[in-house]
Amino acid sequence: MYNGNWIFRKFADISLAQLGDGAARDVLQAILGENADAVRHHPGQLAHFVVCFSLARTWMELGLQPDLLIGHSLGEHVAAVIGGVMTLADGIKAVEARGRLFDSETPRGAMLAVAASIDELRQQFVFGTNLFVAGVNGRGQTVVSGTEEAVSQVQEAMAAAGKRFSLLKTYDTPGHSPLLRSMRESFRRELERLTFSVPTIPIVSTLTGKLATDAIARVEHWLDLVEEPVMFDDALHAALDGHTAFLEVGPGAALAKLARAAAGGDWQCAVSSLSDGPDGDDETETTGFAHACAHLYSAGHAIAWSKMYGNAPEPAELPTYAFDRERFELPPATRSPVAPALYKDPSRRGTSEAEAFATEATLAAQTAQHLAPAPASQDGTQVLIALREIAASVAPDTADFADDLPLVSQGMDSLALTELRVRLHQKFGKMAPMSMLARGASLIALAGWLGASSHGSRMPDGPGPLSDAPPEVRHDVDESALVVVLREGSGPVIALVHPVGGDVLCYEALAAAWPGDPSIIAVRHPYSDPGREVKYLSIGQLASLYRSAFVRAAGRIPDLLGGWSFGGLVAQEMAVQWEAKDIDAPPLLIVDSPLHGESFVTRLERIVSEFDGEEGSRLAATLLADARFDAMLDNDFFLAEARRRAHPDTFAHLARLHAACAAALARHRVRQVRASIHYALAGRGKTEASNDKVTASLRPLTDGNIIVTVFDDDHNSIVRAPSAGRLARLLNVVASDDAQVRRMTQADVS
Structure with missing residues (x-):
């Protein structure tokens, strides 16, 4: 970064200017990896501070202003400077003294990261004299510190128990333990020369795991930070509110992985500044930084590109499908019970809502029974053992897996999940769907899935979603991989069917922009994964399959149903099939779908x-x-x-x-539904299109109400930002109007 990013270099040089020539040269050599054998705490801690501070200021220069700061161990000094507790000059003086005293006034010792909880460790070892808890980084992720002999005993015990561990490179120092009290008074004298203030940006301190108080502006706080454990897991949870975006400023991606684990496996919630690309630490820092920029931009954070590139080129609109062989899919959140139906008409055609829903739920239950994992075979234990070995080989160093918990909640990020799929294919000849892994599959669930996929059909033999499809198709479709939750809320449930390309990532902007708090659930084509053999399914077969998959996933039919392009026609056929079962279909939201006569x-x-x-x-x-x-x-x-x-x-x-x-x-031959249709027409370039002509073309699809709105967009831009925002607002309004009409009609009948 120092040689490849001028913004980073500017702030690094400003930091180095606070040091004397000799110290500045040593720190710069440490940053550049030169003369590495000579680096210890001094100048190593200064080099780490300069890198983290310069990265933080680089992001701020690019327009990303932090709302909250967390610093892991030495990182709290960086947070203090960014947050206004210390000036840069005083921050560097504090870190210089800290590193120097670590080298000169502390005893020898060691630190060990272990995949075990504090309670587990306390049952086996005596803490408080030669062994101490130095940090809690996550659930079952503990760091111990102490004398070399005491730490060695823990290491041997972990190895014997099959627990994973990692001996930390701390230059033989027992960090974050009372053994460092020997430097306390010398460090106090250095700190008392400095000026401290209350934070101007909130800081969650890893000394307490809570929002910092005025105590962070006192010398005692910084003395205790040397001797007390790092409560990083508590700090992460104090910062989490369901919408927190973590940006790791520093080398590596360890903290980003811990943040994702704390957020329940949400790999999108945390970005590593220098190791966010597919090759992680193996990529150059500038490449990793570029990936981090892309990750943040795609997550909706504006980047001031002109600061890096001068006259920055306009962002290019890319196709919505992947060019690479590997599939990258945003994982849906864990589903909670969905909201009650927004649209109700229990009297229609003499069928109560409960009875109508029971019909569809019965089909879903039958399908779920056939899709359940097969009973464990005599080789089930060997499969589970093999899965444990594969998971351990691709996981972050800090992860230790319980068989029955979701892998994503145990620290396995998207890169690890991708590698896991490859290893599964190499070992078993089966590649688990990414959506299955991202939704929370455990090792036990994977073992069951492997057993089920190896021991017969995954679809019902009797009448079901694909009963009229060829046998090779019926046995080839996994419904659980079709449904992707794009947004989860407490309001109406909206179902969107894939366009002709089969994937549903094209709906992300629409889902994000939809007003209110809906749950938006998309259905993707069963053969959209690259590498899968594409088999023909009629629109009727697709609609039947998607109805079953949706009800199995959501537990009910949607309040609104629609799709863009090809997806709108499949959605209309889904409504036809629901009405054929005396189930009232939801209003249809169709976006620029091809119509007869076009x-x-x-x-x-x-x-x-x-x-x-x-x-x-x-x-x-x-x-x-x-x-x-x-x-x-x-x-x-x-x-x-x-x-x-x-x-x-x-x-x-x-x-x-x-x-x-x-x-x-x-x-396909369309059949009419009773449900209303709200049609969004992309009018740009369609000189022959008019509201009346489109309404006439839609009449064979419904005998209900038709609303047509024309957008000044082409077919592709209508579902992209910023058009997606206008489209979402319109569809939300007309859907709400439809709900009001239905409620008024019911009131008149009663």
Whole structure:
């Protein structure tokens, strides 16, 4: 970073200017990794301070102003300078004295990080004389400190018990223990020369694990910080409010991983400044920093690009599918019970809501029974042992896994989950869906899934969601991998069906912008994962499958149902099938879906009409071989850039998926529903489109109310920011109006 980022270098040089020439040279050499054998606490602690301070100021220069500060051990000195407790000059003086005294006035000792709780350790060892708790970093993540002999005994016991441990590089110093009391008075004299103030930015102190009081502006606080344990886990939980974004400023990603674990496995909640890329610490610092910028930008944090690049280029709009072979999916939050239905009409067609829902719930229960993990086989124990070994091999050093707890809640981040999937495929020939892992699969659940996927069908043999599909399809679909929670709230439940590309990440901006507090649940295509063989499913089959998957996941039908493009037509068929079961379908929210009579649909139907003898997968394959459809992939499905840039295998999979959906669309014959339709038309470039024409085209889809709103957007931009915000507000308003009409109608009837 010093040689590759001018902002970082500016603040590093400002820091080094506070030191004498000799000390500044030693610190800079330590930062650059030169003469590493000569580095101990001095100048090592100063080098760490300068790196962390310069990174923090770099982010602030780029527009990210902290609302709260937490410093792990020495990091609290950095937090104090950023937060106004000390000036930079005094902060450097304090750290210089701290490092120097660590080297000259402390006894020898050691520190060990162990995957065990304090209670576990206290049952085996005596603390308070030669052995001390030096820190609590997470659930079951403890650091001990003490004499070399005492720490060695803990290390041997952990090894014998099969617990993971890591001997920390502390230059033979028993940090954060009373054994450092020997430097207390010398350090006091140094600190008493400095000026302290109350924080101007709130600080959660790792001395107490709580929001810092005025005591942080007293010398005793900084003396105690040397001798007392680091209560980092308490500090993390004090900062968590469900919306906290953690940004680790320092080398490595250990603290970011701990923050993700504290947040229940939410890998998006924490970003490492220098190790956020797919290769972690193996990447250069500037590459890691670039990944961190991208992570923060994609999470909605504005970056002042012009500060780094001068006349920064405009951000490019990228396609919504991945170019790489590996799938990256934002993990949904753990589901809580969803809110009561917003739309109710228990009298319609003589069927009560409870009876109607029971019909659908019965189907979901039957499906769930068939999808349950198979009983443990005689090899189940060996499978679980193998899973433990695989998980340990890909996990962060601080993780220790319980068999029955979600992996994401035990410190396994997205990179580890991705590697876990690869190892599972290598070992068992099965690759668990990322959504399954991200939603909270444990080792036991994985063992059951491996057993179930190896011992027969995962779909019911009798009538069910895919009873009319070919056997190879019925046995190939895992419903639990189809549903992705994009947003979880206490308001209405909104279901969005994937567009023709099969994935649902395109709905992120729409979900984030939706007013109020809805739960937004998306349904993705069963063959959207790169590398999966794409098999043909009709729109009717997809709709049946998605109804079952949604009810199994949410426990009910949605309050609002819709989709963009191809997804809107599948959503309409889902409503048709619910009404056929005497279940009142929710209002439909359809976004720029292809309608009968449009140029696109007419051209597609004309091509397909020449292949009357072809059906299903054969029709999809024939379409792929047709030059006219190939041109449509570029011009109508907007895949020209993907064809040029994507890996050939990735593009081939994407093309097959589009062909399968296009074949299903061309063969589909719509049926009317009673549910209302709210249609958002992307009007840019559609000179022939008008409100009246679209309404007429929608009438075959519903005999209910139709509302059409025209947006000055094209087909792709309508679901992207900032258009997604306008779209979300409109759909929310018309859906609320629909709910009011329904309530008034019910009142009139009663």
